Structures are given as C-alpha cells and as structure tokens.
Amino acid sequence: MSFTPAGVIPATLLAFHDDRSIDEAGTRRHLRDVAATPGISAITVNGHASEVHACTEAEQSRILALSLAEIGDRLPIIAGVWADGSANAARIARAAAAEGASALLVFPSQVFSMGGQLRPEMALAHFSEIAAATDLPLIVFAYPERSTLSYPLDTLVRLAETIPSIRAIKDWCNDPVLHERHIRVLQSLARPVNVLSTHSAWLMASLALGCNGLLSGSGSVIPDLHVALFQAIAAGDLPRARAINDRIHPLAEAFYAAPALDMHNRMKECLVMLGRMDRAVVRPPLVRITEAERARLRAALIAAGLLPAGLSRAA
Secondary structure, X not given: OOOOOOEEEEEOOOXXXXXXXXXXXXXXXXXXXXXXXXXXXXXXXXXXXXXXXXXXXXXXXXXXXXXXXXXXXXXXXXXXXXXXXXXXXXXXXXXXXXXXXXXXXXXXXXXXXXXXXXXXXXXXXXXXXXXXXXXXXEEEEXXXXXXOOOOOHHHHHXXXXXXXXXXXXXXXXXXXXXXXXXXXXXXXXXXXXXXXXOOHHHHHHHHHOOOOEEEEHXXXXXXXXXXXXXXXXXXXXXXXXHHXXXXXXXXHHHHOOOOHHHHXXXXXXXXXXXXXXXXXXXXXXOOOOOHHHHHHHHXXXXXXXXXXXXXXXXX
16 A cells, blocks of 8 residues: 555546547546646546446446556546445455556445444445455545435544555545544544545635645646645645635635535536536536526636636637
8 A cells, every 4th residue: 555645636527528428538638637737646536526426337447547548657546436335346446456546435335325324334344345355545435414424433433443444534524523523533543544625615724624635526627726725734824825715715616506416517617618628518417507607607717817807718
C-alpha cells in the first residue's frame, strides 16, 4: 500500500456522445485537463461524478483502463466500487487492482438503507470481503445520517481498527459537529485514517477543521482553486484562504443548489461553457437542466473569474 489517500483529489466527470455512449476522446481530454493541475495528489474515476450508477461493470472497467492509459503514469487513480452485494464489490475491487488502480473508493451497499446502522457487523462483513480480494488502500464513503446509508462513528472506528487497508474516509456526513469528531478521532487512531472532505458546499470551513484532504466532483471544474485553498489553509494563511473561498463561493452555491442530484449535471454544463467539454449529455434518470439554470451557472463562472462576461460558449 504505497499510496496513502490524502491531499486534493478531484473526481472527474464522464463525457458522452449525443446517443449517450461514452465519448472516450472527450473523457481523455477532460482527464488530461484536470491532471495538468499542479498540486493534486490523485484522481478518482467511477464515482458519483462520472455517473457510475448508470454505467455497466464493463463500462466501468473500460473507464478505468482509459484513465490509466491517459494519466496513470502521472497520478494515482482511485477507482470507485459501486455494488450492493459484497461478492460483487469484491469482484470489482479485484479487477480494479489487476488493472492498475492505486486505491478504491467503496460506496455503501443500498442494503444498508434498511437499518444497516443498527448492524455494524454487516459493514464489517462487507469491507472484509473487499479487503480479502485486494490489499489496495480502501476509502470508506461516509454518507449523511439522513440518507440512511451512513456509518456511525463507532462503526467507522471498528472498521479502521479491524481492517488495516482502510486508510481514509470520504466524509459526506454534512454535519459540522460530527465532521470535526470524525477528524479528531479517525486521524488520531494508532493507525490513522485520513478524513477527505467532500463538503464542497462549505469547503473552507471543513478544511479549517483539519482534514487531511478533499475528494470532490467540483474539483473536475476548479481543481486549481481547490489546491490553492487547501494549501492556504495548511499554511495558516487565512486572508488568502478567504480570498480563494470568495471565488469558490458562487460556484459552490450554484453546484449544490436543490435538487442535489443535479450537482454533477451542472458541473458538466460549466465545462461546456468553459470550452473544456463538447456536450453536457447525461444518462437517465438524470436529465439536462433548464436554460434558466444554465444562465445562473454562467453568472457563477463570471463571478468566480473563470469566464469573461459575454464570452461563454453556448451550452
């Protein structure tokens, strides 16, 4: 386990053709753009941002392969593991390791939504199966409590102390008090587990609590601002951090507005406006956002200093 998940880790998007097939050339271009950002430590594929829910296992394997071929010689690639059954998750994990992934981001099984918080041994069994399939570092995706897919802190500690390959959590608890508790407890274990924030709607506040990194889909659009903010917080440069956060804020408000399920849809639209992606095609059940919302995204890009007024590419 030579790679430790930490630092700034963008989760990249997935480009599609108009017929909703994967646009490999467009996806490779996007990967190159993000990977060229100085200061990032890895890139995540097959996550929420790349619509993993709408991709077959064969497509997920292809996405990982083309990502490794395009940027794997420059950056570690973290592969998502999206599966409800533990045997299926272990199979995906084993295949990703064989392909050349450097770490795995493990999504919670939808089975946990029916009371998994009350049966911590189920989470332990799930991760034990995955860990038995590969020795790659594992990142536990920690969902908000309201989602019913969350892991209580006691369960996270038990997982970390039982399974040595768990090296980080992607923290989406969406509760500042619990988030701080995660940071203080997990990063102070005898075998520390890094907390990677995905609280991109309030990223500066989250990082100021002491996260050892961030893993976010909005890094697919503003990886340079994420690096700058992370470095400013690490250096204790509050005025600089505030100035960077002032640029991030209008985009965070636009990306993470209700409904939350459109967050990555919106990011795709922004990449089109910035000339970094050809189409903002998504796969159902996602559908394209309205022109009124695209107008709000253009305004946010202008406010962030990423787009001169009147010069955006039509989306």
